[in-house]
Amino acid sequence: MAENGVNGHQSNLLQWKVGFMNKKKKYLTAESFGFKVNTSGAALKKKQIWSIEQDPADDSVYIRSCQGRYMTSDKYGKVSVDVEAEEKGLNEKYQVVYSADGRWALKQQISGNYFRGLEEKVECFDKNPGEENWWCIQLYAHPQIHLRNVNRKRYAHLQDDELVCSELIPWGSDALVVLDFDEDDGKYTLKSCDGRFLSCDGTLENDASEKTKFSMEVHCGAISFKDCNGRYLSAVGKGTLKSKNTKVSKDELFTIEDSHPQCQIISHNDKSVSVKQGQDVTANQPLEEIEDTEIFQMEYNKESNTWAFRACNGKYWSLQEGPGTVEAKQAEPTKNSFFNIDWNDNGTVGIQGVDGKYLSNKPTGIVYSTGTTFEDCNKFRIRIVNRPLLILKSEFGYVGTKPKENQYICNKTKYDILQVEYDNKNGFYTIKNKDGKNWYVGDDNMVYLDESNSSKFQFQFCGLSMMAIRAPNGRYLCGEQNGLFKATAEEINATSKWEF
Incomplete structure (x- = not known):
């Protein structure tokens, strides 16, 4: 995600945003005043969101509140997120212990005590984990994700009635996976783009069952999913997602990512922009005949408030100096790959290159920059295709x-x-x-x-x-x-x- 499974503010840490739900289905909460911690939250909202920062070297974790302070516990078992916990050390370091049913217990590094929380009492002094020490972990993430297998370096997508990790770039709506959390049992389901549930045997089911429920663990800076039989989800054979092993290796590790908008771009003369002819970006394909070559991923540059367009071959649009034409040939975006988009109130957009000129298309279909004045010939329409x-x-x-x-x-x-x-x-x-x-x-x-x-x-x-x-x-x-x-x-x- 944008903030899940990516590098944190220190390069050796991986972080996820999560909520901790106790046995009474109440969430661990960091109050805005007094640095108090309790378990009063009825839902996962701002004060209930925590960042787990994991050190892949030993799988230890640090837990940071929404105010940016780390959860610390002293030798007396007192837990706080006060001003003294803005930096992390051994008092802020925990090991994650997993139960057979997939819940987490947090063991403080120095004392070896387990963290617990019921109502107003949040403490860390239990030597052995009991019911009050186990937590269900809910990812704070949008449910529609891309799922990437760490070992294969490929993304899951719907193919031949299976979820298969075989795409180098997650392309189209079939590459969306819906990751759902069930508050009743603290388990996750993974659904294909057509709403079917992934079962531990690799089949896709119309209804949820014990076979479609997984618990989530974190290992080596990535996520794993364990089924009801204690086996972990893996990418098997051609990459089919199904449970296989009882231990975690790279085959059982996944990262989750936000999905960029992927769009069909339509020119003023109702032709689809395409790279079907190769690296030339042209607007000459029939509107109704849309394939991967007529779909472009829009990637946002926050610093410049501009967009890069990525083709299905992985190459980015680039405005060619001199002729002013556009080609999809850059493996990485350069300054000529970013375009400003003017959103008009009539459903059209203007796409402006680094030269300050708006794009249009010639009668042959070639996309090129024209002038600095927005005219009818510069009008495009953008249709999102990976969000039916x-x-x-x-x-x-x-x-x-x-x-x-x-x-x-x-x-x-x-x-x-x-x-x-x-x-x-x-x-x-x-x-x-x-x-x-x-x-x-x-x-x-x-x-x-x-x-x-x-x-x-x-x-x-x-x-x-x-x-x-x-x-x-x-x-x-x-x-x-x-x-x-x-x-x-x-x-x-x-x-x-x-x-x-």
Whole structure:
């Protein structure tokens, strides 16, 4: 993910954002005032998010609160995350012990005592782990991920009714895996892009069962999944995901990553941009005939607020100096690989190169830079293709409907799966629920489900796996802490950005 399984602020540490849930299904919480720690959290929100920083050398971990302070325990078993714990040492170092059913116990490095937490009491003085010492670990991550096998260095995707780790670059919606956490038993399920559950025997099942549930462990800076029989998920044979061994090796290690938007790019004359002819970027393919060569991954550069376009061959677009044409031939992005995107309110975009000129296409299809003035010939439409099913997450929780109501809110702990339909003619999206009912913005600017009416929305990408959604009234959908979900934002900011 953007912050899971990647290098932390020290190069030898790997970190994940997680929540710790005790036997009463309450979350470990770092209070904003007084540096107090308790287990009062009913859901995984900001104060319940902790960073696990793992040292791959010995699999020890450090646990950091959302305020940036490490959890420490002294010789008397007192636990705190106070101002003195801004740096880590042996008092902040823990070893992870795993139970047979996949829960974690944290053993303090110096004392050898186990960490426990019930209600207001959070202590570290038990010599042997009991029920109060075991924790279920919930990854704080968007459910739609890419799953990469460490040994094969390949990504999982749906192929021939199996999840197979064989793609060098995760391409298209079939490379999305949904990683779900079940609060009832603290286990995970892995679902293919069509909603089927991965079973420990490698088959894909329509319904969840004990065979589709896995517990999560961390080893050597990566993640492993253990099934109900004590065997670990591995990539077997051609790369098929199934359980095999009772011990963890590189074959049983995985990393999870955010997925970039992958898009079809449509020119002003309704042709798909393509690299079918080779490294030349051309807009000359029929709109309806879309293959991997007509899909481009958009990668965000935060420093310059620009985008790089990656083709299915792994090469990046590059604006050629002199002729001003675009070719997909760079193994790594250079300064000529980044483009500014102007999002227009009519469903079109302008793509501007490093030379300050907008892209267009010649009658032959060749994509090239034209002038600094935005004209009709510079209009493109961008259609996301790796999100036919959409899960939206705000800083306050997931987007979903109120219980027994048709109004949407944005602070749910469980998400709703949404269907996305794109209109090639105007560049706008229709959003539906799983039963096919439409999103509709009412007169009060709230979002409702409606069987007969539908609203048209524009997606604007604004960062890694982040988008803004513009409603028909010209305002952006925004969220509030109390769950209000409405089309009232005049600009894109933290409350109007949605992780997808």
